[in-house]
Structures are given as structure tokens and as C-alpha cells.
Amino acid sequence: MKKLVKILLGLVGVFVLAIVAVFYFTSDMVASADEFFTAIKNKDMNKAYTYLSEDFQANTSQSDLEAYLQKNLIHKFKEASWESRSINGGRGSLIGSITTESGGVVPITLSFVKGKNGWKIYSLQKPSSGIQEESSPVEMPSEQEQVQLVSRSMRVFAASVNEKSMAKFHSYVSNLWQQEFTVEKFDEAFGAFYNVGVDLTVLDNYSPQFKTKPSIDENGVLVITGHYPTEPSQVYFEQKYVYEGLGWKLVGFSTNIK
Missing domain, CATH: 3.10.450.100 (NTF2-like; domain 1)
Known part of the structure; x- marks a missing residue:
């Protein structure tokens, strides 16, 4: 004892x-x-x-x-x-x-x-008032906010593709991502879209559809995946965000057309 x-x-x-x-x-x-x-x-x-x-x-x-x-x-x-x-x-x-x-x-x-x-x-x-589905040090944005994040990021990316320069897109993403890669590196990563001949600004007429429920991982990174219901091909995307300053900022982006 x-x-x-x-x-x-x-x-x-x-x-x-x-x-x-x-x-x-x-x-x-x-x-x-x-x-x-x-x-x-x-x-x-x-x-x-x-x-x-x-x-x-x-x-x-x-x-x-x-x-x-x-x-x-x-x-x-x-x-x-x-x-x-x-x-x-x-x-x-x-x-x-x-x-x-x-x-x-x-x-x-x-x-x-x-x-x-x-x-x-x-x-x-400051967390939102009312019922929250999840408990996390970083609050999950609402579905409307998620749609706005995806649409805004795609809009800036589409404009940069049309300009054949990622300068605008680079200035839009999180400071964390900007420090890691230069505009030239962004051009190397996304330059293949410059000569595809597709105007992605038309996606402003569509609402993104999420493949799975957006989630926040153990590092506080918000991950949103899905597609735009365009015809005959569809535009797929994966976007990642970190909470920087007073809002969510883009820290990862990929898209393809199938």
C-alpha cells in the first residue's frame, strides 16, 4: 500500500x-x-x-x-x-x-x-456564435465561406492564366507560400495552363461541388477538394488554406481538366 x-x-x-x-x-x-x-x-x-x-x-x-x-x-x-x-x-x-x-x-x-x-x-x-459541428483551435469556415474561398482562388488563378503570368496569383496567396516560392517558380508549376486554350474565368458562372466534407488537419490546414460541373469536361481542384492574420489564406493549389 x-x-x-x-x-x-x-x-x-x-x-x-x-x-x-x-x-x-x-x-x-x-x-x-x-x-x-x-x-x-x-x-x-x-x-x-x-x-x-x-x-x-x-x-x-x-x-x-x-x-x-x-x-x-x-x-x-x-x-x-x-x-x-x-x-x-x-x-x-x-x-x-x-x-x-x-x-x-x-x-x-x-x-x-x-x-x-x-x-x-x-x-x-473569434469563433462564430451558435451551434458548431466541430471543436478545433481553428474554427471551420461555414459552407458559404468555403464556396467563396474556392471561387475567389479559382477566379484569381484563371485571370493569371489568361495573363500568362502568375504574378497576380502569387500576390494573392498566403505570405507563408509567397516566402517559399517565387513568381518564377509559380510560372514553372502552372505554366502548362498558358497554352491550353481554355478560359477558366467561365467558372464564375458555376458553383463548386465538394468531393468530400472539407477538413482541418492536425497542422491547422484547411483542405477543400471537389469539381466544377462544367460540360463536356469537368474542372477538378484541391485547395489548401492556413489561417493567417484575420482570415484563411491559400497555401496549396492544384487543378486539372477531365
């Missing part, structure tokens, strides 16, 4: 140490989040903007950030509480809620990246 008690006490000790370690290693993220929201509370948007990562800033202007904060009542910040903290190398996240000056509670999820200047906010998301 004494041996069992010692084992149980040992497990409790390890559990407590694990909790302490998580709080210790995420303390700098919490400090960055608190300073970010304090700057918002003080209406110092210039300072608040400095807590965003380069990727976030590349996709979101200061005025866009301010509009988002006001729309979701985050600009009325009073205090924050974090129910979940996680860290994995140079990435981390905080999941919790903020209390507004009027006493309202706004659920919030912040993801972070660590650079030479410490922890910076990579994305900020």
Missing part, C-alpha cells in the same frame, strides 16, 4: 511539474497578448500593430485590424483569461476569452510564432 501511495504521489508530482512547465514556457506569449490588448484598450493602434508577426502584417493593414476589433467588440477590452496554452517549438497558441468593459465575454484564439524579437501574434480568431 505504501509503495502504491508513493507511486501515486510521484505521478501527481510529475503532473504538477508539467503544468508548471507549460505556464513557464508560455508566459512570454501571455505577456505579449496582454500588452497587445492593453495597447488596444489605450487606443494605441500603432503599438498594437507591432505585436503582429510579419505574415500577419503582410496580409492585414492597420485599418483592417482596427475594423475587425471594433466589429467583434474586442476594442472594448477589459481583461483576458486563458483556458488553454500550448507550445511546440517556435509555434504556440492561447485559447480563452476576453471580458469587455460592459461585462460581455468574447471567446478568442491567438496563435503565435517566435522570431528574433520574441513571440508575435500570427493569427487572431
Whole structure:
């Protein structure tokens, strides 16, 4: 019995140490989040903007950030509480809620990246109210939003094909993907479409049909696959998105005609 008690006490000790370690290693993220929201509370948007990562800033202007904060009542910040903290190398996240000056509670999820200047906010998301089918650190966009994402990406891609240059498409995708591949690499990857002789802008007249239910993988990547019901051939696609800044940004794209 004494041996069992010692084992149980040992497990409790390890559990407590694990909790302490998580709080210790995420303390700098919490400090960055608190300073970010304090700057918002003080209406110092210039300072608040400095807590965003380069990727976030590349996709979101200061005025866009301010509009988002006001729309979701985050600009009325009073205090924050974090129910979940996680860290994995140079990435981390905080999941919790903020209390507004009027006493309202706004659920919030912040993801972070660590650079030479410490922890910076990579994305900020406020979950939608109402019934949610899935529980995830990153909220699944609605079916209407999924259709809009696919249609918009295909529209920009089609325009770039007609221009025989992926410059426009390259500027549209996530900053993460832009940093990985140049416009020239995009031209190499998609250049085969330039001489096909098909105007993909006609797809604006169709609604994409999804092959399977869109999903978010363990890395937070939203994957959408399907086709456009065109005749006599159909256009198939697979599009991948990451939540960057304040919205979903394209990080993978493939399409073919059958």
C-alpha cells in the first residue's frame, strides 16, 4: 500500500511539474497578448500593430485590424483569461476569452510564432456564435465561406492564366507560400495552363461541388477538394488554406481538366 501511495504521489508530482512547465514556457506569449490588448484598450493602434508577426502584417493593414476589433467588440477590452496554452517549438497558441468593459465575454484564439524579437501574434480568431459541428483551435469556415474561398482562388488563378503570368496569383496567396516560392517558380508549376486554350474565368458562372466534407488537419490546414460541373469536361481542384492574420489564406493549389 505504501509503495502504491508513493507511486501515486510521484505521478501527481510529475503532473504538477508539467503544468508548471507549460505556464513557464508560455508566459512570454501571455505577456505579449496582454500588452497587445492593453495597447488596444489605450487606443494605441500603432503599438498594437507591432505585436503582429510579419505574415500577419503582410496580409492585414492597420485599418483592417482596427475594423475587425471594433466589429467583434474586442476594442472594448477589459481583461483576458486563458483556458488553454500550448507550445511546440517556435509555434504556440492561447485559447480563452476576453471580458469587455460592459461585462460581455468574447471567446478568442491567438496563435503565435517566435522570431528574433520574441513571440508575435500570427493569427487572431473569434469563433462564430451558435451551434458548431466541430471543436478545433481553428474554427471551420461555414459552407458559404468555403464556396467563396474556392471561387475567389479559382477566379484569381484563371485571370493569371489568361495573363500568362502568375504574378497576380502569387500576390494573392498566403505570405507563408509567397516566402517559399517565387513568381518564377509559380510560372514553372502552372505554366502548362498558358497554352491550353481554355478560359477558366467561365467558372464564375458555376458553383463548386465538394468531393468530400472539407477538413482541418492536425497542422491547422484547411483542405477543400471537389469539381466544377462544367460540360463536356469537368474542372477538378484541391485547395489548401492556413489561417493567417484575420482570415484563411491559400497555401496549396492544384487543378486539372477531365
